[in-house]
Amino acid sequence: MELMIERDGARVNIKPEEEIHFDNYKEVEAAIVKEIEAGATEVSLDLSNVTTLYSMTLGMFNKIAAAISEKGGKFVLTNINSDIRKVMKATRLDKIITVR
Amino acid sequence: MMTLEKKHILVVDDSRSVRAFFEDIFSKKEDFSAVFAASGEEAVKIFEADREDPNPLFQFVLTDINMPGMDGFETIEAIKKIDPGINTGMITGFNIDDYMKMALEKGVFNIICKMDPPDEIIRTVDNLITGNNIFGIDNYLEGSPNIVKVKITETSMLKTAVNDIIEFARPNLDEEKLYGLKTGLIEMGTNAIYHAYGYEKGSVVALKDTEEVVIQYGADDKKLIVVINDSSGSLSKEKVLSQINKGVNPSPEDLIASGGRGIYLTRYLCDKLIVNIEKDKRTEVLIFMYFNQEYIENKPLLINQI
Numbered sequence: 001m002e003l004m005i006e007r008d009g010a011r012v013n014i015k016p017e018e019e020i021h022f023d024n025y026k027e028v029e030a031a032i033v034k035e036i037e038a039g040a041t042e043v044s045l046d047l048s049n050v051t052t053l054y055s056m057t058l059g060m061f062n063k064i065a066a067a068i069s070e071k072g073g074k075f076v077l078t079n080i081n082s083d084i085r086k087v088m089k090a091t092r093l094d095k096i097i098t099v100r
Numbered sequence: 101m102m103t104l105e106k107k108h109i110l111v112v113d114d115s116r117s118v119r120a121f122f123e124d125i126f127s128k129k130e131d132f133s134a135v136f137a138a139s140g141e142e143a144v145k146i147f148e149a150d151r152e153d154p155n156p157l158f159q160f161v162l163t164d165i166n167m168p169g170m171d172g173f174e175t176i177e178a179i180k181k182i183d184p185g186i187n188t189g190m191i192t193g194f195n196i197d198d199y200m201k202m203a204l205e206k207g208v209f210n211i212i213c214k215m216d217p218p219d220e221i222i223r224t225v226d227n228l229i230t231g232n233n234i235f236g237i238d239n240y241l242e243g244s245p246n247i248v249k250v251k252i253t254e255t256s257m258l259k260t261a262v263n264d265i266i267e268f269a270r271p272n273l274d275e276e277k278l279y280g281l282k283t284g285l286i287e288m289g290t291n292a293i294y295h296a297y298g299y300e301k302g303s304v305v306a307l308k309d310t311e312e313v314v315i316q317y318g319a320d321d322k323k324l325i326v327v328i329n330d331s332s333g334s335l336s337k338e339k340v341l342s343q344i345n346k347g348v349n350p351s352p353e354d355l356i357a358s359g360g361r362g363i364y365l366t367r368y369l370c371d372k373l374i375v376n377i378e379k380d381k382r383t384e385v386l387i388f389m390y391f392n393q394e395y396i397e398n399k400p401l402l403i404n405q406i
Contacts, residue, residue: 021259022255022258022286022290022294022301022302023255023256023302023303023304024302025302026302052279052282052283052286054283054286054287054290054362055287055359055360055361055362055365056290056301056302056359058361059357059358059359059361060358062356062357062358063358065356066356083276083279087283087365087369090347090365090368090369091347091361091364091365092350092355093355095355096355096356
């Protein structure tokens, strides 16, 4: 999966260039974990190119949010569509993960 | 002329109009005979008298949940004390999610929605009485529609099948429903592949010859149904209900958990979900999307295990 990664000090923005599926979401997870391990304290995942989120991806988001929070950092989702917003609300993950 | 063997049921509802509605729909079915009670207390008396009779009749008790005096859960509890083997079901016009926690505590796996089409209510009651005709898309579609069957042998085939189903559904469903259907299909499809056969989530999988995942889909005038079948039967009705309840009433631990949302999300986004389990043999998930019917919160709870 192609990911566009922009770094600004400890802030990182990661943008998947295609849909996150059940068979490629671990590539997104690995990229985010790598940034956290390298010292990123705020990771934004830009979902402009993502139309649908599945529970496996939501679970991954939860793991990431917990891992970065342990280090005093923050995981943020940006540019989510209304369908994804609905899923975030239904699963109450909008209370756990910051959405901008 | 063949005589149909009657199914005798006791229907409990405090609303006169609802009792009249059930009287109407059951009277049109030659193979059903219904007796009505206006309260849980009355139902228990009728049932007790029936069980004292040398030839007891009732095979099934269908009760409203929200009633003055004994509610549906208490009614079922009292009736099960008289005859633990009696088949029971619940029905409500309220949001079934409000009763999910109680259903889990009391072991109630089927709550029918009063707003369901009458023919589907009858079919559900019939299934709960006989246990027959639960499995198979043919039992849920009217007429003889064309049914497409796809055997999934690797993960990439799931994506193709989902895309084909979405295109099949597109003329009859709006974008919001298509989104719900797509999400539900991926959730239940990945459940069938990864969870049923124990593969690592996120990996590319080629199923072994002994591991079968089959998707079937078709539509009648009113609805589209997709059935996802795996041959593991690894789920249990308790686990399915527990996962739905975790989505409806999440604890702080559930909120931060990394898994277990798929069934809840599918039920939330699709019009109707039925889970049929033959333990250690097969699990069948049926996803319903109606063309004109609006489900918001009043979705039935339908989990069957034989």
